[in-house]
Amino acid sequence: NVYADSIEWMSRHLNHRENVILSLHPHNDRGTAVAAAELGYMAGADRIEGCLFGNGERTGNVDLVALGVNLFTQGIDPQIDFSDIDQVKRTAEYCNQLPVPERSPWAGDLVFTAFSGSHQDAIKKGFEAMDARAAAEGVSVDELEWAVPYLPIDPKDLGRSYEAVIRVNSQSGKGGVAYLLKTDHAIDLPRRLQIEFSGVVQSTTDAEGGEVTSDQIWAIFTDEYLPSQVADERWGRFELLGTRTSSDMTGDVELHARLRDGDDVEDTTGHGNGPIAAFLEIVRGRGFDISLYDYVEHTLSAGGDAQAAAYVELQIDGERLWGVGIDGDISTASLKAIVSGVNRAIRTRQLESRLAAV
Template sequence: MNRQQPSPMPSHRYRDIFAKVPVAPVDRTWPDRRITAAPLWVPVDLRDGNQALAEPMDPERKREFFELMVAIGYKEIEVGYPSASQTDFDFVRLLATSDLVPDDVTIVVFTPARPDLIARTVESVAGMKGDVVIHMYAATAPVWRDVVLRKSRDELASMIYAGSEEIQRLAGDSVRFQFSPEVYNLTEPDYVLKLADRLTKQWDAAPERPVILNLPATIEAATPNVYADQIEYMHQNLPRRDGVILSVHPHNDRGTGIACAELAVLAGAQRVEGCIFGNGERTGNVDIATLALNLHAQGVDPMIDFSDIDGIRAVVEHCTRMPIHPRHPYVGELVYTAFSGTHQDAIRKGFAVQDDGLWEVPYLPIDPADVGRGYEAVVRVNSQSGKGGIAHVLESVYGIKLSDEREFARHVQRRTDETGREATASELKALYEEVYGCSN
C-alpha cells in the first residue's frame, strides 16, 4: 500500500480552527431542521460586489444591474457605499430623486461607524421614498481590534454605540437600522451579544420596525457546522428576538460559502446577503442565485424569477465585465450537458419515461426548461460518448432512428478519436449519410 508523504508546504504556521474560532455554547437543534421557505434575499452586488471589481461599475451599469434585480423580484437591495465615492453617492441620489425604486423595494446603504461618513450617508438617502435601511459596520474580531483599529473591546463598543446614536440623531424614524459586526465568525459570541442588546434597545426593536443584525463570515475560517452553531447561539440568546431580523453574509474563502448560508438558515437566520452569481472580494461572496435554485430543486419556491437565466447572466457579465464559468451551478454553459456515455444513456432513458409529473431525470437535478434552457445541448458527443448519446442527438435533432446503435457508435468513436474534437449534430448526420449512403 502506498503511503502519503508529508508535503513541503509550511502547514505548521497555521492554527487549528478551534484555536482561533470562538466556540458558541449552543443547544444545537439545526441538524434536524429542513428549509421549507425562502429567506429574505439581499443582493449586495452594487456595493460589496462592486468593491471587488477591477473596474467598478459606472452609473449606467449600476442602473442596469439595479433594474435587473427589481425585475426578477428582489425586495431589498443594498445599492452602494455613498461615503466611499462620488459615483456611489450620485447613484444613491439618482434613486432618491427618480421613479426607479418601486414602492415595495427597500433600499440599503452602507457606512462605517464614523460620524463624518454617517452624515454623508444620511445625506445620500434624503427624500428616498419607501423603506430605507442604513447599514453600519465595524470590525469586531480580536485581530482587527488589536492590529487594525487598535481599540480595546470597551473602546470599540463605545465607537459603535456612538455611530448608532449619530444615525438615530440625523435620520430618526425615517430609516431602519442594520448593524454588522464584521468578521463575526472570529469574534467572541458574548461580545457581539452585548453589542446587540444595547443596539436593539436603543432602536426600540419591535416586529413592526425590526433592527437587522447581520453576522458576516467575512473571512471563512471554519467548517460550515461551526458557523451554524455561531448563528444558532445568537438566535437562541438575542434579547428582543421578535424585533430582530437575523441576517448572514458568508464569504467563500474555504469554498463552502453556500453550505454556510444553508446551515445558517437552518440555525435561525432569516435573511441572506450575497451576490447573484457570487462575485466578491477574494473568492467571492455567497452565490444567492445558487442558493435560490437549490431551494427550487427541492420543491421550495425561491421567490426570485430565474426563468431566463441566460438573460440574467448576460446582464451580470456586462455590468461586472467578468465571465461566468461554464461549470458554474445552474447558469454555466455546460451544467446541463453530458459528454460521458453512461450519463447520456441514463438521461436518454429518463427523458423517455418522463411525464408532466415530478421531475426525475438522472443527472439533471432540475429541468433545464425551468431556467429557460432548451434540450438541444443536454447531450453532446465527443470521444467519451456512447451509443445512447449519439442516437439521442440524431433522433432529437433530425428524427433519425438508428437500426444498429452500437455499429454506428464505433464509426463516431473512430472519427472523434482522430479529430480530438466534439462532433456536432450536423457532423453526426453527415457521418451517418457517409456510412450508410443515404440522406434523411
C-alpha cells in the same frame, strides 16, 4: 457544522431576538458558501446576503442564484423569476466585465450538458421514460413531476432548451449519439446498431479531437450507411434502382430488382418467402455468403407520405454488421438496408486489404 452551530447559539442567546434580523454574509474562500448559507438559515438565521453568480471580494460572496434554484429543486418556491437566467447572466457579465464560468451552478453554459457516455445513456432513458409515462396517462410531459437522471430540474424552467443537454466528444458513448440522432433526425437506432455506430463516431473524435455536433454526427451517419444525395456520386458497388414483386397462393414471392453493380445495370430476379428473402438470394448470386440476423423498422414521422427507416443486421462472409435504408415504402427501405450492409462489408474488406499492403 461549526458555522451553523454558531448561528444557532447566537439566535438562542440574543436579547430581544424578535427585534433582531440575524443575517448571514458568507464568502466562498473554502468553497462552502452555499452549504454554509443553507445550514445557517436552517439553524435560525433570518436573511442571507450575497451576490448574483458568486461575485464579491476574493473568491466571492455566496451565489444567490445557486441558493434560489437549490430551493426550487427541493419544492420550495423562492419567489424569484429564473425563466430567463441567461439574460440575467449577460447583464451581470456586462456590468462586472467578468464572465460567469461555464460550469457555474445553474447559470453556466455547461450546466445541463452531458459528455460522459453513462450519463448520456441515463438521460436518454429518463426522457424516454417520461414520454412513455405521459402517453400512458394521456397528459403532456410538462404536466408530470420532473424525473430525469443528472438533470435536477427541467432546463426549460431556466429558459434553457434540450438542444445542448447531450454533446458528443471522445468520452461519449452510444447513448449520446443515439439521442441526438433520434431527437434531431427521428432515427431510432436498435441497441446493437447504437454500439456499432458509436464506434464509428469514436474513431472520428479520436482522430480529430474535440467535440462533434449533431450535424456532424448526421453527416458521419449518412456517409457510413446511406447513399449520397448528390446524383453523380456513387456510394458503394451496389445501388438499388427499382423493384417489382409478385406472389402466389403458396407464399412464394418473386422479386424483380434493377440493380447497379459497379458500372453495369442489370435486371435480376430472386425467390423467397418474402421480398427480403428473395433479395438475399439475389445478393448470394453475386458471390456473397449472407444471412439476416435482425430486422427493425419504424416511420420517421406521422402522415400518409411519411418516410420509413429499416435497419438490418447481417452476417456477410463471416462479418457481422448493420445496414440502414430509408424510403417512402418500408419494403424498399428494407432492401436498401441490405444494400447498405453489403456495400459496408465491401468497403471494410477493401480497407483491410490496403492496410495489409502497407
